[in-house]
Amino acid sequence: MHEDFDFIVAGAGMVGSAIAHGLAGARQRVLLLDGEDGDYRAAKANFGLVWVSGKGYGNTHYQRLSYEAGRLWPAFAQDLERESGIALQYENRGGLNFCLGEPQFEERSQAMRRWAARTPDLELGIEMLDRAALERRFPTVRFGPDVAGACFGSRDGHVNPLRLLAALQAAFLKRGGVLKSRHPVQHIEPLAGGGFAVRSGAARFAARNVVIAAGLGSNKLGPMVGLDAPVRPQRGQILVTERLAPLLPVPASGIRQTGDGTVMLGVTQENVGYELATTVEAAVSMSRNAVRVLPDLGGARLVRQWACLRVLTPDGCPVYAGSASHCGAWIALCHSGVTLASFHAGPLARALADGALPSFLDPLHYERFTIPLAA
CATH class of the missing domain: 3.30.9.10 (D-Amino Acid Oxidase, subunit A, domain 2)
Structure with a gap:
């Protein structure tokens, strides 16, 4: 058995690295275990959008979470660049969703009205620009004849995703975290006295808590500690x-x-x-x-x-849960690792360090896939 940790994070992609970075900032002893180079890595093909517009369409809880993550991003990016020394190429001057043809423009307009109506207390910064308004807003851009307009989201932005991942891991190491590459987690064993033993090849590590952020690999690891989240x-x-x-x-x-x-x-x-x-x-x-x-x-x-x-996940929205059968085991799954990085490294990591997820994440538990909705 190797060194004892407060947390072991299984998965060093965008989600796992952000959580580990935040945990290390909360003065936790954290081991971050990365998989093999040939593993299925969502971070390798990330488009790099920090996006609020339309996120959580049909799921108000995800909509609010995306809004909060977007609000946190400017300060998060500034602090991460300073700590890591890596320029993220982050910009938050807004973003566009182009509409090809008038029917698509009208469909997008209606969808955004419905989306915004679910959270009337939030300033979502959505504006539908017809062709003339779009050209006035971006006079140097030559648009194709099929462009009828666009949805402009003032809270949207983008970042270099590879630089973001490198910065999260560099800052994590500066905070005293331990990162082991080519150490895919193969087994998680709950210990009789509490905590967990995590095996990777011939190595075995112990921790009071384990966070499963292994993306598609979570299908195998989650059930070992009572976290059977579908992905x-x-x-x-x-x-x-x-x-x-x-x-x-x-x-x-x-x-x-x-x-x-x-x-x-x-x-x-x-x-x-x-x-x-x-x-x-x-x-x-x-x-x-x-x-x-x-x-x-x-x-x-x-x-x-x-x-x-x-x-x-089945509904495309994130999953956050703690194990009911194995105290100290957690799971975090999403396909918006860039947008939600500010939340994962901040509020989520602090909540994990305190030992309880915030109640506003309850609707994003994976039990929503098995519990029938009330009529």
């Missing part, structure tokens, strides 16, 4: 262009110019199990849609295409 994969493909002159001043739901000048195009939503291959059909579809929005992309060279697997 499934969804393939997303992304394209990236060569570096281009400034083309789009704010990110959009499927087009984002990075701080390095490349343009990311995406993303697909494909229910193909654990298949990771890229496809010509996806590349054609993403490219055509992007050129319909921004014709100037038609001359850009594509330099890379890749795919990864999202972590999805």
